[in-house]
Amino acid sequence: SIVVQIGQCGNQIGLQFWQRALQEHSSISSTGCFDESLATFFRNVDSSVNPPQALPLGQGKTLISSLKARAVLIDMEEGVVNSLRSSHYGELFDPAACVTSVSGSGNNWACGYFNYGRRYGEELRNAVRTAAEQCDCLQSFLLMHSMGGGTGSGLGTWTLEMIADEFPDVYRFVTPVYPSEDDDVITSPYNCVLATHQLQEYADCVMPVENQALGDIIKRIDAATPGKIKRQSAVDQASSKQKAWQRMNSVVAKMLLDLTSGSRFAGSLNIDVNELTMNLVPYPRLHFLTSSLTPLYDLADVHVPPRRLDQMFTDAFSADYQLMRSDPRRGVYSACALMLRGKVEMSDVRRNIDRLKSSLRFVPWNKEGWKVGLCNVASHRQDRSLLCLGNNTCVRGSFQAVRERFNRLYKKKAFKHHFTSEGMDEARFGMVQESLNDLIAQYEQMEVELGEESFPPRPSVI
DSSP states (O other), X not given: OEEEEEHHHHHHHHHHHHHHHHHHHHHHOOSOEEXXXXXXXXXXXXXXXXXXXXXXXXXXXXXXXXXXXXXXXXXXXXXXXXXXXXXXXXXXXXXXXXXXXXSOOTTOHHIIIIIIHHHHHHHHHHHHHHHHHTOSSOOEEEEEEESSSHIIIIIHHHHHHHHHHHOTTSEEEEEEEEOOTTOSOTTHHHHHHHHHHHHHHHOSEEOOEEHHHHHHHHHHHHHHSTTTBOTTSTTOOOSSHHHHHHHHHHHHHHHHHHHTHHHHSOOTBOOOHHHHHHHHOSSTTOXXXXXXXXXXXXXXXXXXXXXXXXXXXXXXXXXXXXSSSOOGGGSOEEEEEEEEEESOXXXXXXXXXXXXXXXXXXXXXXXXXXXXXXXXXXXXXXXXXXXXXXXEGGGHHHHHHHHHHHHHHHHTTTTHHHHHTTTOOTHHHHHHHHHHHHHHHHHHHHHHHHOSOOOOOOOXXX
């Protein structure tokens, strides 16, 4: 798999992702050998020659010479990428896989998409092609970017479209970060709606997250563990705003590592990432998945007992654990995946599904729409963990909030000249507005098909 991180947000999440990935693999294997699990996201190269030469995987007994991340780093303000390359993890990133500029996209989707897409298009294609050619069997692309800024939303979705054209048979998974309602980027509603249309058209599977939900999770961790968090730990209470953002990004990185755990490690019932689209996306454009994680903190960082398995299952369907501000119990599922790591028995999974089933609403044509994955290797510093991915109509609440903010600006035609001056046709505003309306209507129709059933009761925790 190739990770494509775009803009300030995408690259900051990317740093947390690579840090966690290295910690996870080093905690599992101390042999210093390059094996199949590492090969998913890393290459082993001999840096003593110029150009560096890739070393074969062999039988998983080849010693690690120098690891290179299967990554493409993109940002039109080079500060974050430069800081990554000069950091302790800088040697992971191939300079040829970094595409940067200095002026930024000015919080303008059209600038990122039309201006920088045109100016840096060939360089971006070459960087992605080179990364793909270095893969023996390219499985998927993982893209991460913001939705409120110009580079993340504009150049991020330009890159997604380019990848769809160049590699139509390779799955494209996107983790877009939607801004908070009090976001200080005034044009973010335009950027979000313009980018959401591109996600509908060119992504295979989207796991959206919201800054507000991530911030609420961090506050909840602090409130639930007063005096129990170890100092200088990964979840130590934020002494600065920068530290808080690092913790929020770490939550997203954890989700992505759990998402790909079945592709990297052995398990009694693993889920390959490409199975998610087949099992969780019933209709092409309804590929936006809710995600929840439990536990929310690493046991090595807090003085608390491990989370009981039954409680973890209940947590996974609670609004407090969602990476979007949504309540899955108030929506309708078309399918749901439970991805567990650590020592978990299938009998316990089935028992908890049976316990929860009556409290959740599923579409009538897929009442048994559960997909279960069991990965034997636990997350770093956790005994066991659970990632829940659901195709649930509750995501429409977030889309409706974005639409409302978009309509307030578009009704007055405010700020639109900044977008049209970058080469965007004014008719695109109406087109993406209609596209979002249609997406929301499709989710509403799924609820109508279920009928006016009363909402199910919350389950008891055994």
